[in-house]
Amino acid sequence: MIKNVWKLPLRISNSTKNNGFPVTKYWIHSQPNFTKNNFNIKRGNFSHVEEEHLYFFRKLLGESRIITDLSDLEKYNVDWNKHLRGASTIVLKPKTTEEVSKILSYCNNNRLAVCPQGGNTGVVGGATPVFDEIIVSTELMNKVINLDEKSGVLTCEAGCILQNMDEFLQQKNLIFPLDLGAKGSCHIGGNVSTNAGGLRLLKYGNLHGNVLGLEVVQANGTVLDLLSTLKKDNTGYHLKHLFIGSEGTLGLVTKVAIQCRLRPKSTHVAFLGLQNFNQVLKTFYKAKQDMDEILTAFEVIDTPSMELANEKLGLGSPIGDYPFYVLIETTGSNEKHDEEKLDGFLQTCLNKNFILNGTVTGEVSKYKAIWEVREKLPQGYIKDxxxxxxxxxxxxxxxxxxxxxxxxxxxxxxxxxxxxxxxxxxxxxxxxxxxxxxxxxxxxxxxxxxxxxxxxxxxxxxxxxxxxxKAKYLNLMKSQESINLMKNIKQMLDPNGILNPYKVLF
Structure with a gap:
């Protein structure tokens, strides 16, 4: 077995910290200045929240599901890495689609700007207010609506936390097709709204391919029932794809139907040290050739990233120091078959000098500890x-x-x-x-x-x-014709521009 030829023994971190992005634990800087003061941007022609608006929201939601206290608002006004800070004076916490519909209808009629927010784990300011937009949080919309165990289709509310859903599916021998470092706090609705990719897109694909249906509330309060659970449905335009990746600028996602997969019976993780990036590419091409049907993830980490993990988080390489590191995960249904495939691939890479050293494991506690090095890298940023x-x-x-x-x-x-x-x-x-x-x-x-x-x-x-x-740089990536079409769609679906203003389309 290849496990016996590595130069160095496996060394595993004993860290048991949460896998999700931190909310407050690693915030070591003072609060950032207000975004409106740091950036040359003009507030849109929106109304300010007045007492009459507060009266409507209190009547609709009750006092307990409205936040107006300044100290409590900071959690929602500041992005997770403390680069941006909005000036919202109110957070609304609806529990139902009907409540979301009434909120957006009222805001649209009164020209009140809205910032939809899930777990607030984004890093480009998509879920953080810029000025005093009303924050509509989905954190109380967190119920599983249905799971069809035979087809593997899960239907749930937008506020469900990714890790909670995966743990729920584990009991049914299923796995969610998305995995992120922020899984402990990010919301499904936010994942869909940003078309999140994650760690295992190589095997499971992106959310455009896995989301079967959506329920979305438009700016005027109209509820779009696009909640199909069919894998094939070619009746007209595929409207759900407008909202996947639109970052809450076209509608607020309230429910999601997503295709889940059978949980693999066999999982192996290899952590390898390599001399240069050319060898990394050779190793990847070989992995595709030898293990394409079981290859789930192929992650690369450079030396400065590993130094950051070691210095700021106490998480080091389990195989010593190398210019580049690669983390490979394989998953499948036959332990012996998968192990033989992985071992054969690794032996070939050693013989061809693609890799210098490494370790491999199929033990749950050990491969989770190896993944921890990669997943927690973002937590080191705030200490750097x-x-x-x-x-x-x-x-x-x-x-x-x-x-x-x-x-x-x-x-x-x-x-x-x-x-x-x-x-x-x-x-x-x-x-x-x-x-x-x-x-x-x-x-x-x-x-x-x-x-x-x-x-x-x-x-x-x-x-x-x-x-x-990044909104102001969209013209670097897209033609003016494409941007004009995006603006036309935005104008049609949100003519007053109340949904997540200052985002995507600058």
Whole structure:
């Protein structure tokens, strides 16, 4: 067995911290300045919340499902990495689609801007207010509506937390087709609204392929019942796809029907050390050739990312220090078959000198500990000064070029430029750490990083969306004709522009 030839023994972290993004535990900076003060942006022609509006919302929801206290509002006004801060004076917590419909209808009639919000784990400001928009939180809309165990179709409310749904499905021998580092706090509705990709897109695909149906409330309060649970339904336009990835700018998702898969009987994880990125690519191509039917994830981590995990989180490499690391997961239905496939692949990679060292395990506690190194990397950001975060996708031959170019471009202006991500689908997360936010440094990074992304035939947003922070760069990626069509759709569905203003379409 290949397990006996590794140079170094498996060393596993004993950390038992939660897998979700932190909400307050790692917030070590002071509160950020208001977004409206930091960015040159004009408030839209919306009404301000007055006492008459509060009276309507109290009558509809009751006092207990409305937040107006300033200290309680901060949780909803500030994004998870404390880069942005809205000035909303009210959070509404509906429990039903009917309540959402009445809220949006009233807001539309009174020109009150709305910021839909799920778990608030986004990193581009898509779920955080910019000015004083009314925050409509889905956190109380968290019920499972139905599970068809034979077909594997789950129907649930938008406020269901991803990890809770996966644990529920585990009892039925099923698995949710999405897995994120933020699974402990992100909401299904938010996942759909950003078309989240996650760790296992290589096997299960994106949400456009897994979401069968949606229930969506339009800006005027009209409820769209697109909640089909059929795998094939070609009756007219596929309207649900308008709302998947639209970041709450076209409608507020209230229910989701999603195709879930059988939970694998066999899971193995390998963690490998490699000399350079060319060897990483060779290893990936070989993995596709040898194990395509069982390959679930292929993640890459560079040295600075691993140093961050070690310094800020106490999570180190289980195999020693190498220029690059690869985490491979395989899942299947036959333990012996899958193990033999993985072992054969690893032996070939060793013989061809694609990899220098590694460890592999099929034990649940051990492979979870290995995954922890990769999943918790974002938790280290907040301990590393101010971090400019970017989410890109590239053709594989250009996958790591931008990281190398940025290191040269930044020079002494930053203390860490690092990249890691989902090599299996071409998605890399690039971070630039500086001591503290500085507008001159920000101007040095942007739009340079986005222009270079375009040069390398990449996308400036692979899975996080455009939100507020990237909206003004949409014209780098899309033609004016495409943007005009997007604006026309927005105008048709939300003529008063109340839904998540200042996002996606700047």
């Amino acid at each position: 000064g101010f971090v400019f975060m970017y989410d890109m996708s590239f053709p594989l031959e250009n996958y790591y070029k931008l990281v190398e170019d940025l290191r040269e471009h930044m020079g002494s202006l930053s203390h860490r430029v690092f990249g890691f991500g989902h090599l299996g689908d071409g998605n890399i997360h690039i971070q630039i750490s500086v001591k503290e936010f500085n507008q001159d440094v920000a101007n040095h990074i942007e739009p340079y990083i986005f222009e270079l992304t375009k040069k390398y035939n990449g996308s400036i947003s692979a899975e996080h969306g455009m939100g507020f922070l």
